[in-house]
Amino acid sequence: MSYIERYENKITTIDYFAVDFDEKNIILNNEKLPLGYISNCIANLPKEFATNLLIHSGKINRHWQELKLNGYSRKLFMDIFADINKMIDYMQSLEPFKYFDIEKSRTTVSKLFGKDALDDYEYLLKHLKINYGRTERNEIARLEEIENKSKTAENVLRAYSYIGVDTANFGTMIINYVENFIKEDSRQKDNIAKFTCEFFENEEVQMNLAASNPAAMIRDGFNLKPIQSAVPTIKIENGKYKIIRRMYFSRMMDFFVTEFFEALSQGHYIWKCGVCNKYFLMTTAHKQLYCSTVNKEYGVPCFYVAKHPEITKRKMKKQKKSDSPYYVLWNRRYSSIRQNKSLGKYSKAVSSKAKKIIDMKFERAQFDFDYAENNYEDEMNLEKIYEEAMKE
Numbered sequence: 468m469s470y471i472e473r474y475e476n477k478i479t480t481i482d483y484f485a486v487d488f489d490e491k492n493i494i495l496n497n498e499k500l501p502l503g504y505i506s507n508c509i510a511n512l513p514k515e516f517a518t519n520l521l522i523h524s525g526k527i528n529r530h531w532q533e534l535k536l537n538g539y540s541r542k543l544f545m546d547i548f549a550d551i552n553k554m555i556d557y558m559q560s561l562e563p564f565k566y567f568d569i570e571k572s573r574t575t576v577s578k579l580f581g582k583d584a585l586d587d588y589e590y591l592l593k594h595l596k597i598n599y600g601r602t603e604r605n606e607i608a609r610l611e612e613i614e615n616k617s618k619t620a621e622n623v624l625r626a627y628s629y630i631g632v633d634t635a636n637f638g639t640m641i642i643n644y645v646e647n648f649i650k651e652d653s654r655q656k657d658n659i660a661k662f663t664c665e666f667f668e669n670e671e672v673q674m675n676l677a678a679s680n681p682a683a684m685i686r687d688g689f690n691l692k693p694i695q696s697a698v699p700t701i702k703i704e705n706g707k708y709k710i711i712r713r714m715y716f717s718r719m720m721d722f723f724v725t726e727f728f729e730a731l732s733q734g735h736y737i738w739k740c741g742v743c744n745k746y747f748l749m750t751t752a753h754k755q756l757y758c759s760t761v762n763k764e765y766g767v768p769c770f771y772v773a774k775h776p777e778i779t780k781r782k783m784k785k786q787k788k789s790d791s792p793y794y795v796l797w798n799r800r801y802s803s804i805r806q807n808k809s810l811g812k813y814s815k816a817v818s819s820k821a822k823k824i825i826d827m828k829f830e831r832a833q834f835d836f837d838y839a840e841n842n843y844e845d846e847m848n849l850e851k852i853y854e855e856a857m858k859e
């Protein structure tokens with residue numbers, strides 16, 4: 468009997484892992500990251516790293532193909548053991564792979580490809596033909612256990628051999644997607660959805676994605692049908708029970724695609740910084756043009772660089788208030804307030820308070836999607852604003 472999974476009991480090895488999803492974040496191996504963070508990491512992965520990963524992963528794939536062709540050999544499994552460990556060495560400091568349980572990943576590999584495991588597999592090969600009538604029950608159990616272990620070993624081999632191509636293929640897709648998306652005027656949820664639909668339905672895009680797969684003959688690349696298993700999970704916090712949304716993945720591409728679409732559905736998207744050209748994750752529709760990470764060249768965040776043209780000695784495009792989709796309504800209310808003031812309908816004090824109120828609501832609509840969609844228009848009702856402004 469397997470019981471309902473508990474929050475703290477999860478596997479997060481590179482080859483097989485649980486990710487918990489909530490409205491705005493994922494939790495991967497106890498690290499809380501905003502939805503879209505993983506996709507953004509892949510978009511920013513330097514080409515050199517992606518290539519190295521492809522090389523590491525390619526080696527594992529060749530071992531896997533050899534296993535399928537020629538079957539088990541001690542030499543082959545020793546090579547696999549060494550090469551997967553080298554790959555983990557490479558991945559352990561790399562975003563976003565460093566968030567996985569690296570130590571546990573190594574333990575798994577060692578259990579499946581270490582010396583003891585090889586002795587087991589050889590024992591199994593010698594006793595492949597079990598004479599059920601004569602074999603002891605304990606012996607049968609042992610042989611079955613080894614057989615399961617060898618199946619797991621093959622799954623692990625498959626997982627590592629896919630990581631390189633999956634990262635490269637997803638990287639191509641995400642960069643292609645973002646480079647096109649930044650030409651859009653609106654960053655609202657509905658426009659993100661519309662753009663996404665048109666992007667993936669575009670035949671040219673589909674052909675490019677298919678052609679970009681570096682291993683197209685052997686393995687499928689980017690696809691829109693990610694496989695995951697949703698496992699019922701309970702979290703107990705301060706004595707209270709809560710049901711968690713947990714998904715397990717056994718292939719990196721499935722995780723990348725799932726995370727990307729969960730992010731888009733929340734209105735999270737990736738934009739390109741106009742100063743450093745790196746991609747950055749946005750969780751609001753606010754039209755931010757520059758990222759807030761410290762620019763190595765200038766020692767200050769890019770958005771600061773953009774505000775101070777003397778730093779770059781070139782003029783940067785300014786953030787405009789009128790870029791916002793909520794500007795039209797704000798501007799209408801602002802003119803009414805000004806007009807009423809000059810007509811003497813409301814005092815100077817009330818008018819200035821009313822202006823402050825609409826500014827606050829406008830600001831909030833920039834970053835709070837739910838507020839913008841459900842309450843903004845309602846709350847910008849002029850009568851209500853004056854009511855609020857006259858309250859003491």
Ligand SMILES: [Zn+2]
Nearest residue numbers: 740743758769
């Ligand atoms: Zn930047």
